[in-house]
Amino acid sequence: MQKKDTEFRQEHTVNRMRLEETEVDEIRGIMSIACLVCLRRRLYLLPLITTLWIIMSLFVSYGIAVSYGHTEPDFPYISHTAIEAPERCVFGQLVNIGAVMLVMNVLVRYLFLKEIFKHKKMHNVHQWQHGNIAGVVIGVLSALGMSMVANFQTEVQRAPHYVGAGLAFVMGTSYTWLQTTITWRLRREGLGSKFLAILRFVNCFLLTCFLIIFTISKTYYKIKEYRGEGSKYDTLRGVYLTSTISEWLVAGSILAYTLSFTWDFRSIVLESPKVKLNLQQLENGNNNNRLSAEVDSRQRGTTPV
Template sequence: MDRREVGTFNDRNRRGGEGSCHKMRLWKHLYLLPLSVFLGFIVTFFTTYTIAVQLDHVKPDFPYISDGGACPPESCIFGQMLNMTAVLLGLTVYVRYSLVEDYYSCGHMRARWERWLNVAGAVCGMSGAVGISIVGNFQVTNALGMHLLGAMLAFFLGVFYCWIQVPITYRTRPDMTRPWLTWVRLLIAVLCSVLFISGWVCAAATPAEFSHRLTNSIKACNASEIPDSEWGMPSHGWEYHVCSTASEWAVGLLFSVFLLTFVYEFRLVTVEKPKLLRVASVLHQRRWVGIECLEPPPPLLARRSRRVPPTVAPVSTGAHRHAYSTVNQAEGGVS
């Protein structure tokens, strides 16, 4: 019985047609990923801060990053920009993971802990990207608990991701990176850790009354609820608040710079586009056949006998191999 061929879209030319479909399709200029993440954070932070200050939603000296995106219209820009940047960050983390994994597979990194460290970095990076999206979508004025959860994921796992990348950078030199990048990333990781701790300590030291009034002014989108005469007075806890907010801004900017350093490794990396597979069913039979070829197979695939073996072992012809896999489904169930 006749059955349709199943395979990659490149199989359409297996009988000597055009050869253009066999060309490898590549994505180049992957260094634009970390560069886009860096620019996305910078543009988002300063755009929303400028709009919030101009509309008198926050005091110019000195709100949290998310306070600048708590009220409309800047909250709309804040959420949309952070969502897009989070997606780009996830792609950057994945490419970085794949790059180190390939380096490990080639035998340059032999210790098992190095591979697990790379996996841990990918998990932390992806989770941090999710946290950034949560921060953008759950504003501090609408869902404080979810906002704080997203902030913890973004900042804590972001700092941890920096520390994970330091030994990975050290182990991949000099083939994939340069020694000076190890020291730059180590310095950024140390600064992020110190500033992260100081930010949370200063936030906890801020008097509850001052924090309550500040939160109410942000929810009301009216910075004038706290008079300028009281803003900046040490007796009201202003200095602890500014210490906390300045630390948060510094950690966010340093993390952006850390991701920017990936440009060096990504500049010579290309990614092959995924292959699309078309699946066709056998006419008048409840049977599926799947074929994946590493090379265009010989032309005698149009007809076969009705009895198809459940599996076909790889066949080697010289230096080339064709891998075939079949999944048969009988009349009453899967065999």
Template sequence: MWWFQQGLSFLPSALVIWTSAAFIFSYITAVTLHHIDPALPYISDTGTLAPEKCLFGAMLNIAAVLCIATIYVRYKQVHALSPEENVIIKLNKAGLVLGVLSCLGLSVVANFQKTALFAAHVSGAVLTFGMGSLYMFVQTILSYQMQPKIHGKQVFWIRLLLVIWCGVSAFSMLTCSSILHSGNFGTDLEQKLHWNPEDKGYVLHMITTAAEWSMSFSFFGFFLTYIRDFQKISLRVEANLHGLTLYDTAPCPINSERTRLLSRDI
């Protein structure tokens, strides 16, 4: 049996591969059509103009669904492994909420281009990166709480390094972006898709875009750490019938039906 056939390990793998493909295909299309500069554009710039924005939006919507599925499976796994730990239960629920909000933001970013509805696009980006960073932080705390009884220290340290990487990238992006949009480097910068080295604020722009890509890579790395964990889990769906027909109103004892949803049990 291949590694991606074990448990639900294909979920985080598919999430990272699909999201990376969304970025790569949109980037190649945008550069080929000369809609953006090849050197470190904003991720959103690769999905601003047609036809790449159609590809970008469709693929990121699917990525958001994969992300929600991954986050939910992680939530169920932690809940099953630590059913009576109050601190872990609260952190686990907080992680689920933060993760879902981040996925919602990803869908908003995919469907509201910055040149069309800048406020909505920025709101989606804040949800994606802001809530996503907090989700990573909460999951890292959970990893600390669950060691060494449930898993070793190595996973915690890897996730901690990825969170630090994410934090440094986020700080750099926010700082340089705030300075760049302070008004001292021109107006309507959100409409600008082509930058020249002679342009005012070019260095800040490059640092901001590099930090944005770096932050995305830290997200990819974090979800890849789920692969080994997900090899030990599967989900089942259970149908509980409350009557002999779909029109019965009185409760009736009927045998439940269980169907394996994906792969094996925990």
């Protein structure tokens, strides 16, 4: 009889533990929805959504600016599609969201590489771990620059606008080269696709070429325009279009590189965040507040509530 009672208690304990585990899983599922999270098992969609969102942001502001006659329809600078209201308001809001989404991609990529370096034995693994951390810093700075471009219009706040453009393009290009280097290093360990590694290298090469062309052509155009030796409507038309088209190609190349993360993110599942509550600390804090109230009441000669 005693043996049956012991078995019953053990079975009851096991069933209770299973019920608690089920409740925890349900809570984790709820937390997942709140935290990026509808994508937690489909993180490969994050780079796609980010790329489409930013492209949509650029073309929506471009369409509004052209419809209001605030800019020319044939290849203006990206920033010239967001100088006047209402397009600058739309551009700023949408691009800020896009910048946050870029940071999310950078962080997921960092966590992806962190797990690889943690479980894969590699030569000079600490060096690559430091490179992974540097990638987060560079990627976040690039996204910050993108947000600065959106918030500081070129005709109103030139200095912060150009600083933001420099961060977005230069740091963005640096980030792509760093990630491409890591991609080729992982290929030596048999990880990843060779086609993807080649594609990323070609993307980086073209991005660098576009950035050089943009920098040179825009500098030349601005100098000539400042000296009064022409404008974008006459003798400097060719240089101006070279500058604007190359700028759009730089932005497109960075977005194309972001899109390449889709392949890597297929193998990632995002775990839900956990929150640990220190109930004793809350209770102690409440007791301390009551004690303080009593002391104050005694000093004032009143009755505590």
